[in-house]
Amino acid sequence: MAEVVRFFIDGKECMAKNGDYLLQAAKENGIYIPTLCHYDGLKPKGSCRVCTCKVNGRLMTACTTPIAEGMMIESNTLEIEEMRKSIIELFFVDGNHFCPTCEKSGYCELQALAYRYRITAPRYPFLFPLKRVVADYAKIIIDHNRCVLCKRCVRAIKDEMGKSFFAYRRRGQNIEVILDKRMSDRMSFEIALEAENICPVGAIMAKRTAFTTPIGYRKFDKITIGSDIEKIKTK
Amino acid sequence: MGQKITIDPVTRVEGHGKVTLYVNNDGSIEQARFHIVEFRGFERFVQGRPYWEMPVLVQRLCGICPVSHHLAAAKAIDVIVGAGMGDELPPTAEKMRRLMHYGQIFQSHALHFFFLASPDLLFGIDAEPAKRNVLFLAQENRDLAHRAILMRKFGQEIILATAGKKIHGTGAIPGGINKHLSLEEKDKFLKGEFPLNIDTMIQWSLETLDFFHHYEEQHKDFIQSFVSFPSNYLSLIRSDGALDLYHGVLRAVDPNGNKILPDVDYHEYYKYIEEEVRSWSYMKFPYIKTLGQELGWYTVGPLARMNTADFIDTPLAQKEFELFRAVHKGKPCHHVMHTHWARLIEILHAAEKIKVLLEDPDILAGELFRQGNKQFEGIGLIEAPRGTLFHHYKINENDQIIQANLIVSTTNNNQAMNNAVLQVAQRTFKGQKKVTESMTNAIEVAIRAYDPCLSCATHALGQMPLVIEIVNT
Numbered sequence: 001m002a003e004v005v006r007f008f009i010d011g012k013e014c015m016a017k018n019g020d021y022l023l024q025a026a027k028e029n030g031i032y033i034p035t036l037c038h039y040d041g042l043k044p045k046g047s048c049r050v051c052t053c054k055v056n057g058r059l060m061t062a063c064t065t066p067i068a069e070g071m072m073i074e075s076n077t078l079e080i081e082e083m084r085k086s087i088i089e090l091f092f093v094d095g096n097h098f099c100p101t102c103e104k105s106g107y108c109e110l111q112a113l114a115y116r117y118r119i120t121a122p123r124y125p126f127l128f129p130l131k132r133v134v135a136d137y138a139k140i141i142i143d144h145n146r147c148v149l150c151k152r153c154v155r156a157i158k159d160e161m162g163k164s165f166f167a168y169r170r171r172g173q174n175i176e177v178i179l180d181k182r183m184s185d186r187m188s189f190e191i192a193l194e195a196e197n198i199c200p201v202g203a204i205m206a207k208r209t210a211f212t213t214p215i216g217y218r219k220f221d222k223i224t225i226g227s228d229i230e231k232i233k234t235k
Numbered sequence: 236m237g238q239k240i241t242i243d244p245v246t247r248v249e250g251h252g253k254v255t256l257y258v259n260n261d262g263s264i265e266q267a268r269f270h271i272v273e274f275r276g277f278e279r280f281v282q283g284r285p286y287w288e289m290p291v292l293v294q295r296l297c298g299i300c301p302v303s304h305h306l307a308a309a310k311a312i313d314v315i316v317g318a319g320m321g322d323e324l325p326p327t328a329e330k331m332r333r334l335m336h337y338g339q340i341f342q343s344h345a346l347h348f349f350f351l352a353s354p355d356l357l358f359g360i361d362a363e364p365a366k367r368n369v370l371f372l373a374q375e376n377r378d379l380a381h382r383a384i385l386m387r388k389f390g391q392e393i394i395l396a397t398a399g400k401k402i403h404g405t406g407a408i409p410g411g412i413n414k415h416l417s418l419e420e421k422d423k424f425l426k427g428e429f430p431l432n433i434d435t436m437i438q439w440s441l442e443t444l445d446f447f448h449h450y451e452e453q454h455k456d457f458i459q460s461f462v463s464f465p466s467n468y469l470s471l472i473r474s475d476g477a478l479d480l481y482h483g484v485l486r487a488v489d490p491n492g493n494k495i496l497p498d499v500d501y502h503e504y505y506k507y508i509e510e511e512v513r514s515w516s517y518m519k520f521p522y523i524k525t526l527g528q529e530l531g532w533y534t535v536g537p538l539a540r541m542n543t544a545d546f547i548d549t550p551l552a553q554k555e556f557e558l559f560r561a562v563h564k565g566k567p568c569h570h571v572m573h574t575h576w577a578r579l580i581e582i583l584h585a586a587e588k589i590k591v592l593l594e595d596p597d598i599l600a601g602e603l604f605r606q607g608n609k610q611f612e613g614i615g616l617i618e619a620p621r622g623t624l625f626h627h628y629k630i631n632e633n634d635q636i637i638q639a640n641l642i643v644s645t646t647n648n649n650q651a652m653n654n655a656v657l658q659v660a661q662r663t664f665k666g667q668k669k670v671t672e673s674m675t676n677a678i679e680v681a682i683r684a685y686d687p688c689l690s691c692a693t694h695a696l697g698q699m700p701l702v703i704e705i706v707n708t
């Protein structure tokens with residue numbers, strides 16, 4: 001039987017299996033730590049930094065930090081929450097996000113985080129980068145204006161042989177997600193929908209269908225992101 | 236040397252524009268121009284976006300009647316997704332879209348008549364500007380202001396129930412609609428507590444018409460001769476000649492009522508309509524090709540629709556329509572101020588249509604959307620509150636928009652509004668040494684009758700008011 005360890009988040013005593021990642025362990029203890037790049041069941045990546053906590057006084061990403069006996073974690077503090085809010089704002093200025101006309105609105109985790117953190121406008125200047133919309137794939141469209149480089153699609157969407165449909169190309173600030181051309185020809189509509197759903201934002205969209213769920217019935221029309229973990233009714 | 240008068244801003248219109256009057260030494264008006272001086276370029280920046288975004292994206296042109304853009308774009312995209320040429324949608328989809336549209340017509344016309352136009356009618360063109368507004372209306376005529384707000388609210392609630400939001404919803408999707416009406420929503424609109432139910436709205440629409448008739452009796456001269464000039468009129472029309480605000484064929488009549496566009500397929504509008512660009516305005520000047528630039532201009536909107544239609548398929552509006560046609564001896568009406576009458580007939584018609592649709596079981600259940608073989612071009616037309624609205628898109632094989640052409644109602648009325656400005660200016664400014672506020676307001680009143688939406692017309696950006704400028708000649 002796995003060893004159970006005791007740790008503290010914002011002073012609250014929590015229990016989890018030794019070695020579980022902090023993000024998951026917090027969730028099991030009813031505490032929500034926000035994230036964009038993490039997806040249950042995928043190997044953690046730590047790329048978005050939204051889940052940053054102070055672990056024994058040091059800043060660490062919760063999705064990649066294994067829990068250990070006696071850890072003291074600060075998460076819902078003014079300092080950490082303010083930092084997370086800034087990171088979310090940076091995502092908005094670093095891309096081109098026009099939520100009112102985006103088909104991911106209401107399902108988008110970045111937008112949902114912005115609502116949770118009550119961001120009406122970012123405090124940083126918009127960079128308006130020139131980004132591409134790549135539409136020459138048969139089943140999907142990639143809108144780089146909205147991509148947050150979480151790598152969820154690369155990690156999750158694979159064929160029956162375990163080969164990824166998506167990959168990164170280039171480096172540094174020019175890095176972007178691409179879909180392997182040959183793989184793209186083999187992509188079914190179901191896989192396209194899976195890719196759309198795994199994308200936390202509106203960067204990957206299955207073609208020819210949009211806005212099929214009425215406003216009021218979309219995921220985050222009904223709940224504030226994280227409130228299901230905190231088990232509080234928010235809307 | 237004559238002078239140049241600028242009216243800047245023109246108020247109680249939607250969008251920003253200005254009027255320039257070129258005045259001769261003897262005080263006569265040499266020329267009058269109604270300019271729209273802003274530019275937005277929606278047609279350009281939708282290029283590259285996927286076609287299914289259009290109904291939601293392009294409606295952002297306007298906050299007053301986004302439903303019209305939403306539906307015109309959806310109708311164009313229906314063609315692209317192979318859902319037919321406009322009359323092959325599932326019955327539920329067409330009826331829900333119509334319900335949305337009639338809700339929009341109802342609220343937009345109510346907004347215009349009560350909030351924008353009625354202060355001129357009630358307090359007069361010469362009233363102080365401080366009084367010619369909806370706040371003073373609320374002080375002076377509480378009942379009218381109260382009704383205005385509630386009629387608008389009713390229309391907006393219909394939009395909310397069909398589009399998901401009162402402004403900028405997502406209801407119409409390629410090939411159909413994304414929701415049914417719920418039983419609760421239907422019951423609320425049909426039998427809701429007074430006054431927010433459809434029977435009260437029909438009753439109030441009738442009473443607003445009475446109000447107009449009473450007003451006209453006392454101000455016959457103003458209504459019938461303030462501004463009146465022959466024009467061609469254009470609108471969609473149902474194939475049997477009935478007024479139809481959602482779908483139909485294109486009909487245009489000349490000043491005597493003769494058909495100059497004889498019920499043609501709107502998917503071929505480009506064969507019949509051309510747009511001219513003039514250097515002094517961002518708003519284009521459309522005209523009927525066969526008649527040429529000089530003679531081919533036309534009027535759209537409520538007045539045009541009353542002039543093109545053979546009948547109205549709802550009984551109360553039909554009765555009023557018969558009166559309208561009788562007053563004008565079966566010929567097209569050219570009194571611009573009768574646009575208000577036409578608008579009120581349409582408010583009544585929209586309310587009656589809403590009732591019929593609410594009683595139809597198709598809105599509660601049934602297939603929501605369908606798609607067929609992809610096409611590379613789609614055209615959608617609708618009768619927006621302010622007149623015929625054209626959306627035309629072309630896509631590439633990757634599903635991206637490569638070309639968009641939007642001809643909005645106010646653009647269609649461009650020449651007509653310029654003519655109205657010239658006529659009022661020539662009469663009002665004649666022999667006057669000093670330009671008074673009421674003289675410039677007279678010009679605004681003429682423009683306002685068209686209920687122009689200048690933001691839509693140039694797909695423009697910026698402050699609301701309109702400028703009037705008088706130039707030395």
Ligand code: SF4
Pocket residue numbers: 096097098099102103104105106108109110111146201202203
């Ligand atoms: S991806 Fe999300 S944040 Fe970006 S525009 Fe779409 S809804 Fe808004």
